[in-house]
Amino acid sequence: MTTELVWALIRQDEGGNRYRVGRYATRAEAERVAKTLVAGERQVYVVERISPTAAPA
Template structure:
C-alpha cells in the first residue's frame, strides 16, 4: 500500500546475470506491470524482467 492508500500488488523485478534481483516498480494491475516489463525487455540488455504479485514469493 502506498501513502495515498492505493494498493499496488504487482511488481516488476529486474534480474541480472549474477542472479541479483531489484524491484523496478509497483503497479495496480498485472497488465500494467507486464506492459512495463515488456517495454524494458526490448532494450536488448542481458537483464531479465519478470512480473510478480506481492505475497507470492516476494518480500
Template sequence: MTDSGAVLPWLVIRQDEGGNRYRVGRYATRAEAERVADRLDSHSHQQLYVVEKVGRAVG
C-alpha cells in the same frame, strides 16, 4: 489507512546475469506491470524483467 501493498500489489523485478534481483516498480494491475516489463525487456539484453505479485512469485 490502507496498506500500499494492497493498492499496488504487482511488482516488476529486474534480474541480472548474476541472479541479483531489484524491484523496479509497483503497479495496481498485472497488465500494467507486464507492459512495463515488456518495454524494459525489449531494451535490455543483459537483464530479465519479471512480474510478481506481492507475497508470491507469478511466473
C-alpha cells in the same frame, strides 16, 4: 480510496541479483511497462505478485 500496488516489476541480472523497478496495481500494467524496457542478453524482467503491505519501491 487507496489503490494497492500488489504487482512488482523486477530486473534480474546474470548473477541472480534482483532489483525492484516499480509497483503496479494490475499485472497487465506491470507487463506493459516490462515490454517497454529492453532486457540485455544477461538480464530479464519479471512480474511478481507481492504483499500489499510490502515496503514501496
